[in-house]
Amino acid sequence: MSDAHSNDATAPRKLIIAIDGPAGAGKSTIASRLARKLGYVNLESGAMYRALALKAIDRDASFDDEAALLKLAENARIQLEPTIGGNRTLLDGRDVSARIRERDVSEGASRVSVHPKVREWMVARQREMGAGGGVVMEGRDIGTQVFPDADLKIFLDADPVVREQRRMEQHKIKGEVAANVAADLRERDRRDRTRAASPLVAAADAVVINSSSMSEDEVLGRAEQLVQEKCNR
Ligand code: DC
Numbered sequence: 001m002s003d004a005h006s007n008d009a010t011a012p013r014k015l016i017i018a019i020d021g022p023a024g025a026g027k028s029t030i031a032s033r034l035a036r037k038l039g040y041v042n043l044e045s046g047a048m049y050r051a052l053a054l055k056a057i058d059r060d061a062s063f064d065d066e067a068a069l070l071k072l073a074e075n076a077r078i079q080l081e082p083t084i085g086g087n088r089t090l091l092d093g094r095d096v097s098a099r100i101r102e103r104d105v106s107e108g109a110s111r112v113s114v115h116p117k118v119r120e121w122m123v124a125r126q127r128e129m130g131a132g133g134g135v136v137m138e139g140r141d142i143g144t145q146v147f148p149d150a151d152l153k154i155f156l157d158a159d160p161v162v163r164e165q166r167r168m169e170q171h172k173i174k175g176e177v178a179a180n181v182a183a184d185l186r187e188r189d190r191r192d193r194t195r196a197a198s199p200l201v202a203a204a205d206a207v208v209i210n211s212s213s214m215s216e217d218e219v220l221g222r223a224e225q226l227v228q229e230k231c232n233r
Pocket of ligand 1: 109
Protein backbone atom coordinates (compact mmCIF):
# COMPACT_ATOMS: atom_id res chain seq x y z
CA MET A 1 0.00 0.00 0.00
CA SER A 2 1.38 3.41 -0.83
CA ASP A 3 1.80 6.20 1.65
CA ALA A 4 -0.64 9.02 0.80
CA HIS A 5 2.12 11.63 1.08
CA SER A 6 5.04 9.85 -0.50
CA ASN A 7 3.99 10.64 -4.06
CA ASP A 8 2.80 14.14 -3.34
CA ALA A 9 5.27 16.40 -5.13
CA THR A 10 3.68 19.46 -3.52
CA ALA A 11 4.30 18.31 0.07
CA PRO A 12 7.13 20.38 1.58
CA ARG A 13 10.32 18.40 2.00
CA LYS A 14 11.16 17.71 5.61
CA LEU A 15 14.65 19.02 6.17
CA ILE A 16 17.43 17.85 8.45
CA ILE A 17 18.74 20.92 10.26
CA ALA A 18 21.98 20.70 12.26
CA ILE A 19 22.79 23.27 14.92
CA ASP A 20 26.23 22.99 16.49
CA GLY A 21 28.19 25.23 18.78
CA PRO A 22 29.78 25.61 22.20
CA ALA A 23 27.95 25.49 25.54
CA GLY A 24 26.02 28.63 26.33
CA ALA A 25 25.71 29.90 22.75
CA GLY A 26 21.92 29.49 22.88
CA LYS A 27 21.60 26.33 20.77
CA SER A 28 18.89 24.67 22.86
CA THR A 29 16.62 27.70 22.90
CA ILE A 30 16.99 28.40 19.19
CA ALA A 31 16.70 24.72 18.20
CA SER A 32 13.50 24.23 20.21
CA ARG A 33 11.91 27.50 19.01
CA LEU A 34 12.84 26.79 15.39
CA ALA A 35 11.52 23.23 15.60
CA ARG A 36 8.24 24.47 17.07
CA LYS A 37 7.82 27.06 14.31
CA LEU A 38 8.46 24.49 11.59
CA GLY A 39 6.49 21.68 13.24
CA TYR A 40 9.70 19.66 13.43
CA VAL A 41 11.13 17.48 16.17
CA ASN A 42 13.93 18.98 18.24
CA LEU A 43 16.56 16.46 19.30
CA GLU A 44 19.15 17.52 21.84
CA SER A 45 22.07 15.16 21.30
CA GLY A 46 23.94 16.44 24.37
CA ALA A 47 21.18 14.97 26.56
CA MET A 48 22.25 11.51 25.39
CA TYR A 49 25.85 12.05 26.53
CA ARG A 50 24.48 13.45 29.75
CA ALA A 51 22.25 10.41 30.30
CA LEU A 52 25.23 8.11 29.80
CA ALA A 53 27.29 10.15 32.26
CA LEU A 54 24.47 9.82 34.79
CA LYS A 55 24.36 6.08 34.28
CA ALA A 56 28.13 5.94 34.88
CA ILE A 57 27.70 7.93 38.10
CA ASP A 58 24.86 5.67 39.27
CA ARG A 59 26.91 2.54 38.49
CA ASP A 60 30.17 3.89 39.89
CA ALA A 61 31.88 3.53 36.51
CA SER A 62 34.85 5.71 35.64
CA PHE A 63 34.41 8.45 33.01
CA ASP A 64 37.81 7.34 31.68
CA ASP A 65 36.92 3.65 31.12
CA GLU A 66 35.85 3.54 27.46
CA ALA A 67 34.99 -0.18 27.40
CA ALA A 68 32.83 0.06 30.53
CA LEU A 69 31.07 3.16 29.19
CA LEU A 70 30.34 1.49 25.87
CA LYS A 71 28.82 -1.49 27.66
CA LEU A 72 26.69 0.85 29.79
CA ALA A 73 25.53 2.65 26.66
CA GLU A 74 24.66 -0.60 24.86
CA ASN A 75 22.58 -1.70 27.83
CA ALA A 76 20.93 1.66 28.41
CA ARG A 77 17.57 2.81 27.16
CA ILE A 78 18.09 6.49 26.40
CA GLN A 79 15.00 8.20 25.04
CA LEU A 80 14.56 11.81 23.98
CA GLU A 81 10.94 12.84 24.13
CA PRO A 82 10.24 16.21 22.56
CA THR A 83 7.50 18.06 24.47
CA ILE A 84 6.03 21.53 24.08
CA GLY A 85 8.17 22.81 26.95
CA GLY A 86 11.40 21.23 25.67
CA ASN A 87 13.00 17.82 25.55
CA ARG A 88 12.29 15.20 28.18
CA THR A 89 15.09 12.70 28.68
CA LEU A 90 14.38 9.20 29.92
CA LEU A 91 17.09 6.84 31.12
CA ASP A 92 15.94 3.25 31.48
CA GLY A 93 12.38 4.52 31.78
CA ARG A 94 13.18 7.15 34.45
CA ASP A 95 12.69 10.87 33.78
CA VAL A 96 16.15 12.34 34.32
CA SER A 97 15.54 15.68 32.55
CA ALA A 98 16.38 17.79 35.60
CA ARG A 99 19.08 15.57 37.09
CA ILE A 100 21.19 15.60 33.91
CA ARG A 101 21.55 19.40 34.09
CA GLU A 102 23.41 19.24 37.40
CA ARG A 103 27.10 20.06 37.68
CA ASP A 104 28.51 16.55 38.11
CA VAL A 105 26.60 15.27 35.07
CA SER A 106 27.61 18.27 32.93
CA GLU A 107 31.25 17.56 33.62
CA GLY A 108 30.73 13.82 33.14
CA ALA A 109 29.03 14.32 29.77
CA SER A 110 32.00 16.26 28.47
CA ARG A 111 34.33 13.53 29.74
CA VAL A 112 32.45 10.50 28.41
CA SER A 113 32.15 12.20 25.03
CA VAL A 114 35.90 12.12 24.36
CA HIS A 115 35.84 8.34 23.74
CA PRO A 116 35.65 7.34 20.05
CA LYS A 117 33.66 4.13 20.68
CA VAL A 118 31.12 5.97 22.80
CA ARG A 119 30.80 8.58 20.06
CA GLU A 120 30.35 5.91 17.39
CA TRP A 121 27.48 4.40 19.37
CA MET A 122 25.86 7.81 19.94
CA VAL A 123 26.24 8.86 16.30
CA ALA A 124 24.57 5.64 15.09
CA ARG A 125 21.56 6.20 17.41
CA GLN A 126 21.32 9.87 16.43
CA ARG A 127 21.31 8.98 12.72
CA GLU A 128 18.44 6.55 13.31
CA MET A 129 16.48 9.21 15.20
CA GLY A 130 16.87 11.90 12.56
CA ALA A 131 16.86 9.83 9.38
CA GLY A 132 13.26 10.64 8.43
CA GLY A 133 13.92 14.39 8.35
CA GLY A 134 11.72 17.06 9.88
CA VAL A 135 14.27 17.41 12.61
CA VAL A 136 16.37 20.11 14.24
CA MET A 137 19.23 18.28 15.90
CA GLU A 138 21.67 20.17 18.05
CA GLY A 139 25.05 19.28 19.49
CA ARG A 140 28.73 19.54 18.70
CA ASP A 141 29.25 17.21 15.72
CA ILE A 142 25.86 17.07 14.00
CA GLY A 143 27.00 18.89 10.86
CA THR A 144 30.41 17.22 10.75
CA GLN A 145 29.69 13.60 11.75
CA VAL A 146 26.06 12.74 12.41
CA PHE A 147 24.55 14.38 9.32
CA PRO A 148 27.39 15.59 7.07
CA ASP A 149 24.74 15.91 4.33
CA ALA A 150 22.28 17.88 6.46
CA ASP A 151 20.13 20.27 4.43
CA LEU A 152 21.11 23.21 6.62
CA LYS A 153 24.00 23.55 9.05
CA ILE A 154 24.16 26.38 11.53
CA PHE A 155 27.14 26.94 13.80
CA LEU A 156 25.90 29.09 16.64
CA ASP A 157 28.69 30.83 18.48
CA ALA A 158 29.06 33.67 20.98
CA ASP A 159 32.00 35.26 22.76
CA PRO A 160 33.04 33.36 25.91
CA VAL A 161 32.19 36.21 28.28
CA VAL A 162 28.72 36.56 26.76
CA ARG A 163 28.12 32.82 27.03
CA GLU A 164 29.14 32.85 30.68
CA GLN A 165 26.87 35.80 31.43
CA ARG A 166 23.93 34.10 29.74
CA ARG A 167 24.43 30.97 31.82
CA MET A 168 24.45 33.06 35.02
CA GLU A 169 21.24 34.82 34.02
CA GLN A 170 19.61 31.58 32.91
CA HIS A 171 20.30 29.93 36.27
CA LYS A 172 19.98 33.18 38.28
CA ILE A 173 23.33 32.67 39.94
CA LYS A 174 25.96 35.04 41.23
CA GLY A 175 28.93 35.29 43.56
CA GLU A 176 31.12 32.28 44.21
CA VAL A 177 28.72 29.84 42.52
CA ALA A 178 28.87 32.00 39.40
CA ALA A 179 32.66 31.84 39.37
CA ASN A 180 32.47 28.04 39.56
CA VAL A 181 29.96 27.85 36.75
CA ALA A 182 32.13 30.09 34.57
CA ALA A 183 35.19 27.94 35.28
CA ASP A 184 33.23 24.75 34.51
CA LEU A 185 32.00 26.20 31.23
CA ARG A 186 35.51 27.20 30.18
CA GLU A 187 36.91 23.77 31.02
CA ARG A 188 34.09 21.97 29.19
CA ASP A 189 34.63 24.21 26.21
CA ARG A 190 38.35 23.51 26.16
CA ARG A 191 37.74 19.74 26.34
CA ASP A 192 35.04 19.77 23.65
CA ARG A 193 37.23 21.75 21.26
CA THR A 194 40.52 19.91 21.81
CA ARG A 195 39.47 16.24 22.06
CA ALA A 196 40.92 14.01 19.35
CA ALA A 197 37.60 12.40 18.33
CA SER A 198 35.23 14.77 16.53
CA PRO A 199 36.22 17.98 18.28
CA LEU A 200 33.84 20.90 18.20
CA VAL A 201 34.43 22.70 14.89
CA ALA A 202 32.15 24.39 12.40
CA ALA A 203 31.54 22.25 9.31
CA ALA A 204 33.08 23.83 6.21
CA ASP A 205 29.59 24.41 4.79
CA ALA A 206 27.98 25.65 8.01
CA VAL A 207 26.57 29.15 8.30
CA VAL A 208 28.22 30.71 11.33
CA ILE A 209 26.02 32.95 13.46
CA ASN A 210 27.80 34.86 16.19
CA SER A 211 25.00 35.75 18.56
CA SER A 212 27.07 37.89 20.96
CA SER A 213 25.22 41.07 20.16
CA MET A 214 21.99 39.56 18.85
CA SER A 215 18.74 39.01 20.69
CA GLU A 216 17.15 35.56 20.79
CA ASP A 217 14.47 36.76 18.35
CA GLU A 218 17.09 38.06 15.94
CA VAL A 219 18.93 34.72 15.93
CA LEU A 220 15.67 32.88 15.39
CA GLY A 221 14.77 35.24 12.55
CA ARG A 222 18.11 34.61 10.85
CA ALA A 223 17.68 30.83 11.23
CA GLU A 224 14.17 31.01 9.74
CA GLN A 225 15.50 33.05 6.84
CA LEU A 226 18.14 30.36 6.15
CA VAL A 227 15.46 27.65 6.23
CA GLN A 228 13.33 29.67 3.82
CA GLU A 229 16.26 30.05 1.42
CA LYS A 230 16.78 26.26 1.46
CA CYS A 231 13.11 25.58 0.82
CA ASN A 232 13.01 28.02 -2.11
CA ARG A 233 15.86 26.33 -3.94
O1 DC B 1 24.97 20.28 24.65
P1 DC B 1 25.28 19.83 26.05
O2 DC B 1 25.94 20.92 26.85
O3 DC B 1 24.09 19.26 26.75
O4 DC B 1 26.35 18.63 25.88
C1 DC B 1 26.93 17.99 26.98
C2 DC B 1 28.28 17.44 26.59
O5 DC B 1 28.12 16.40 25.64
C3 DC B 1 29.22 18.46 25.93
O6 DC B 1 30.12 18.99 26.88
C4 DC B 1 29.94 17.68 24.87
C5 DC B 1 29.10 16.46 24.62
N1 DC B 1 28.45 16.45 23.32
C6 DC B 1 29.17 15.97 22.24
O7 DC B 1 30.35 15.64 22.40
N2 DC B 1 28.58 15.84 21.03
C7 DC B 1 27.31 16.22 20.85
N3 DC B 1 26.75 16.08 19.63
C8 DC B 1 26.56 16.74 21.93
C9 DC B 1 27.18 16.87 23.14
